[in-house]
Amino acid sequence: MSFSRVAGRSVPTRTLGWVAAPTDVISSRLAGFGTTIFAEMSALAVGTGAINLGQGFPDTDGPREVLDAAIESIDGGLNQYPPLPGMPILREAIAAHQQRFYDIELDPATEIVVTAGATEALAGALLGMLDAGDEVIVFEPMYDSYRAGIAMADARAVPVLLAPDANGNYVFDPAELRAAVSSRTKLVLLNTPHNPTGKVFTRDELQLIADVVLEHDLIAVTDEVYEHLAFDGRTHVPLSTLPGMAERTLTISSGGKTFHTTGWKIGWMSGPAPLVAAARTAKQFLTFVNGAPFQPAMAVGLGLPDSYFAGMRAGLQATRDRLVAALDSVGFITYTPEASYFVTADIRPLDSSGNGVDFCRQLPHRCGVVAVPNEVFYARPEHGRHMVRFAFCKQMQVIEAAADALTKGFSP
Ligand code: PMP
Ligand code: GLN
Numbered sequence: 280m281s282f283s284r285v286a287g288r289s290v291p292t293r294t295l296g297w298v299a300a301p302t303d304v305i306s307s308r309l310a311g312f313g314t315t316i317f318a319e320m321s322a323l324a325v326g327t328g329a330i331n332l333g334q335g336f337p338d339t340d341g342p343r344e345v346l347d348a349a350i351e352s353i354d355g356g357l358n359q360y361p362p363l364p365g366m367p368i369l370r371e372a373i374a375a376h377q378q379r380f381y382d383i384e385l386d387p388a389t390e391i392v393v394t395a396g397a398t399e400a401l402a403g404a405l406l407g408m409l410d411a412g413d414e415v416i417v418f419e420p421m422y423d424s425y426r427a428g429i430a431m432a433d434a435r436a437v438p439v440l441l442a443p444d445a446n447g448n449y450v451f452d453p454a455e456l457r458a459a460v461s462s463r464t465k466l467v468l469l470n471t472p473h474n475p476t477g478k479v480f481t482r483d484e485l486q487l488i489a490d491v492v493l494e495h496d497l498i499a500v501t502d503e504v505y506e507h508l509a510f511d512g513r514t515h516v517p518l519s520t521l522p523g524m525a526e527r528t529l530t531i532s533s534g535g536k537t538f539h540t541t542g543w544k545i546g547w548m549s550g551p552a553p554l555v556a557a558a559r560t561a562k563q564f565l566t567f568v569n570g571a572p573f574q575p576a577m578a579v580g581l582g583l584p585d586s587y588f589a590g591m592r593a594g595l596q597a598t599r600d601r602l603v604a605a606l607d608s609v610g611f612i613t614y615t616p617e618a619s620y621f622v623t624a625d626i627r628p629l630d631s632s633g634n635g636v637d638f639c640r641q642l643p644h645r646c647g648v649v650a651v652p653n654e655v656f657y658a659r660p661e662h663g664r665h666m667v668r669f670a671f672c673k674q675m676q677v678i679e680a681a682a683d684a685l686t687k688g689f690s691p
Contacts, residue, residue: 477616
């Protein structure tokens with residue numbers, strides 16, 4: 280018996296003697312991605328007992344009838360693999376939802392597939408449609424799985440910057456969007472309403488994007504997981520509803536945010552059959568299927584009356600307002616979100632180093648609150664170095680407690 284060393288330990292091997300155990304095994308495509316910021320910051324919140332305004336998940340359960348439907352499904356024996364495209368009852372509910380809210384017509388048989396959250400739909404779309412070296416136009420900051428999904432497909436993310444204008448609204452430069460197109464561009468990946476900025480792309484902005492997509496014969500993939508969380512009377516416009524776009528847009532969403540069921544991971548994609556089929560081809564080898572008992576429950580959620588959606592939005596708008604006011608009074612520069620779970624804030628008035636990563640690592644120790652640094656949402660991190668993101672998808676008393684803690688932590 281001999282030994283090799285694994286992370287400082289001696290490990291017995293039969294024949295090789297003192298052989299260093301492999302450590303540098305990550306693929307070149309994923310080298311540098313490390314552990315997601317959400318895992319790191321939620322662990323920090325647990326470890327320090329801080330209020331977790333980092334990872335975006337609600338702290339209350341969703342509608343009772345949705346929860347009951349899942350329990351009934353389990354009790355009723357819906358515990359085996361559902362069909363690859365998802366249970367018919369959910370696909371029909373998704374079609375009815377798209378018709379009801381956006382006047383979009385879909386064939387549940389060929390134009391809708393249920394996925395393991397929006398995350399899997401995104402990965403399926405990227406892996407199913409991209410070849411090595413293809414380019415994807417993305418707006419940065421962007422949800423962290425985009426760059427990883429593009430990297431896993433051995434493709435390249437080409438960022439277009441969203442930056443606050445003089446009025447504090449995140450905007451992009453149409454010239455930068457146009458300049459981002461090359462002969463290798465295949466997709467434009469758009470998230471509206473947007474994480475982390477809370478931006479709702481306007482119809483005019485969507486038209487600019489649609490013009491580029493149509494002019495260069497591209498495909499659009501849209502991530503609309505915050506579709507029901509637009510505030511102050513704003514409405515979400517799916518890119519696929521713009522003229523000429525239905526034929527070339529794969530629309531992705533999920534029920535996690537809308538029904539406070541982020542842990543269920545029930546998402547979906549919809550659009551023209553060839554796009555759905557390409558993404559489904561990859562999806563079937565990622566998870567094949569998921570969440571059988573949650574699928575009929577999600578169908579119940581999608582069919583809830585308008586009052587449910589309005590009530591949920593109003594609750595979030597109230598916690599948004601409370602948190603933004605608290606951050607302003609503490610001294611952050613905030614950018615009031617038009618939608619989503621999140622508010623972005625510039626730390627520089629409070630921390631002249633402008634280092635959001637260090638700031639977030641210290642915040643729980645300083646005042647018992649966790650946020651996430653926006654740097655991780657950028658392909659060019661320097662653009663987001665001084666920004667951090669706070670989630671307000673929490674009960675009002677939690678937001679109040681966080682407001683108090685921040686005020687105390689930053690009082691001179
Ligand atoms: N897209 C965006 C913009 C998100 O914020 C999130 C976070 N939940 C996801 C996708 C992932 O959604 P899901 O949990 O349904 O996979
Ligand atoms: N979408 C949530 C966020 O942005 C959670 C993401 C995650 O945990 N991967 O915080």
